[in-house]
Amino acid sequence: MRELALSEVYRLLDPGPVVLLTTSRAGRDNVMAMSWHMMVEFTPPLVACVVSEADYSFATLRATRQCVIAVPAAKLAKTVVAIGNCSGRTTDKFAAFGLTRVPARRVNAPLVSECLANLECEVVDTRFVKRYGLFVLEVVQAWNDPTQRNARTIHHRGRGEFTIDGKAIKLASRMP
Amino acid sequence: MRELALSEVYRLLDPGPVVLLTTSRAGRDNVMAMSWHMMVEFTPPLVACVVSEADYSFATLRATRQCVIAVPAAKLAKTVVAIGNCSGRTTDKFAAFGLTRVPARRVNAPLVSECLANLECEVVDTRFVKRYGLFVLEVVQAWNDPTQRNARTIHHRGRGEFTIDGKAIKLASRMP
Numbered sequence: 227m228r229e230l231a232l233s234e235v236y237r238l239l240d241p242g243p244v245v246l247l248t249t250s251r252a253g254r255d256n257v258m259a260m261s262w263h264m265m266v267e268f269t270p271p272l273v274a275c276v277v278s279e280a281d282y283s284f285a286t287l288r289a290t291r292q293c294v295i296a297v298p299a300a301k302l303a304k305t306v307v308a309i310g311n312c313s314g315r316t317t318d319k320f321a322a323f324g325l326t327r328v329p330a331r332r333v334n335a336p337l338v339s340e341c342l343a344n345l346e347c348e349v350v351d352t353r354f355v356k357r358y359g360l361f362v363l364e365v366v367q368a369w370n371d372p373t374q375r376n377a378r379t380i381h382h383r384g385r386g387e388f389t390i391d392g393k394a395i396k397l398a399s400r401m402p
Numbered sequence: 403m404r405e406l407a408l409s410e411v412y413r414l415l416d417p418g419p420v421v422l423l424t425t426s427r428a429g430r431d432n433v434m435a436m437s438w439h440m441m442v443e444f445t446p447p448l449v450a451c452v453v454s455e456a457d458y459s460f461a462t463l464r465a466t467r468q469c470v471i472a473v474p475a476a477k478l479a480k481t482v483v484a485i486g487n488c489s490g491r492t493t494d495k496f497a498a499f500g501l502t503r504v505p506a507r508r509v510n511a512p513l514v515s516e517c518l519a520n521l522e523c524e525v526v527d528t529r530f531v532k533r534y535g536l537f538v539l540e541v542v543q544a545w546n547d548p549t550q551r552n553a554r555t556i557h558h559r560g561r562g563e564f565t566i567d568g569k570a571i572k573l574a575s576r577m578p
Contacts, residue, residue: 240437241557241565242418259577261416264440266452266534274450274536276442307573354530358442358538360450378568381417381557386575389417392554392568397483399562401435 227328227337227344227369235271235365236402238297238343239263243379244306244388246296247277249286250335255327257319257338258283259310261382263295268402271365273347278359282314287361291349292333295363296341299377300390306380332367342374403504403513403520403545411447411541412578414473414519415439419555420482420564422472423453425462426511431503432490433514434459435482437558439471444578447541449523454535458490463537467525468509471539472517475553476566482556508543518550 239245248257263275273295277284287293298306305323312319320327326339330346337344346369351362378391415421424433438452449471453460463469474482481499488495496503496512503512506522513520522545527538554567 237560240418241559242416262440262442264438264450264452266438266536272534274440274534276440303571304573307575311574311576351533357527358448358450360442362534380571381567382577383417383570384413384578386572386577387413388571388573389567390569390571391557391565393566394559395479395556395564395566396562397479397564398487399483399564400487401558401562402560 228372230343230368230370232271232365232368233269235345235368236265236268239265239273241379242381243297244382246298246306246309246338246341247283248294248296248335248338249283249290251286251290255320255336256283256286256314257309257325259306266362272350273363273365275361275363276359277361284359287349288352288355290334292335293347293363294330294333294335294337295345295347296338297343297379298340299342299374300380302340303380303388330367337369342377343368343370404548406519406544406546408447408541408544409445411521411544412441412444415441415449417555418557419473420558422474422482422485422514422517423459424470424472424511424514425459425466427462427466431496431512432459432462433485433495433501434490435486442538448526449539449541451537451539452535453537460535463525464528464531466510468511469523469539470506470509470511470513471521471523472514473519473555474516475518475550476556478516479556479564506543513545518553519544519546
């Protein structure tokens with residue numbers, strides 16, 4: 227993993243990839259799959275995401291206020307779905323799915339070595355948690371894997387359907 | 403446009419497509435391009451999105467509390483970028499880009515006939531508008547175009563780069 231400028235973070239999350247969210251509490255790490263996230267600010271990068279109270283990660287995220295968003299490439303699609311199909315309540319998912327943990331620099335939640343990018347996040351706003359399960363995260367440290375520069379990501383379409391990134395196009399957009 | 407069950411709405415927005423947002427006030431319609439959106443609830447479908455105070459649509463959305471989210475297919479990519487590159491302050495974008503307006507059923511903002519789906523939305527929560535420009539919308543009526551059933555969408559990667567949907571895959575996900 228190579229350090230990535232925080233100003234580049236939005237480019238990872240804007241296209242709407244399925245991501246992994248890792249948390250850790252009392253020596254126990256967990257990882258969940260997540261599609262409901264969006265950027266809310268470029269710099270510092272703020273990300274809104276929805277973690278349901280029904281998710282095992284919910285209590286840990288609310289208590290520790292720290293997590294990692296890891297972006298998996300399409301080659302991990304089956305693993306991502308398997309992660310989403312079970313709960314950390316009953317499964318040590320890192321062991322079950324053979325994911326390699328790497329210590330983060332700024333937060334107490336593991337990076338996922340196999341992912342193309344990892345974003346260390348702190349919870350900065352919990353006012354919408356009760357109503358929507360919506361956490362606002364600040365990305366405080368970002369990493370990417372230069373060897374996966376052109377990796378394709380997956381996008382959730384519901385009911386087991388996913389789309390893999392296709393052709394990239396360049397247009398004269400004035401947006402950042 | 404054919405009516406779409408509200409329970410199907412998340413399948414349009416989960417994959418993270420660039421969308422169009424239409425608004426209307428005092429007989430003047432406008433349309434902007436938007437990438438910062440996410441689902442926050444399945445049923446009724448709730449969508450969070452960020453509209454900057456700098457956007458011309460911001461004041462209209464806050465005042466009227468109504469909008470339409472239109473999902474364009476990749477064939478409209480150049481038009482979508484052109485829409486994002488100018489402001490409704492100085493341009494009648496519907497005229498400038500030859501988009502066909504269709505009256506909505508439940509809100510006072512136009513559907514965009516060329517898009518593969520149109521979601522009529524009411525603003526249901528403005529508590530995060532001041533801090534993040536974050537509006538929570540409820541989709542109260544949804545439409546799709548059956549002739550564009552397999553249309554590909556575009557995903558924003560920043561700086562003029564977009565990805566077009568590629569291959570679809572089916573995996574045994576237990577997620578809705």
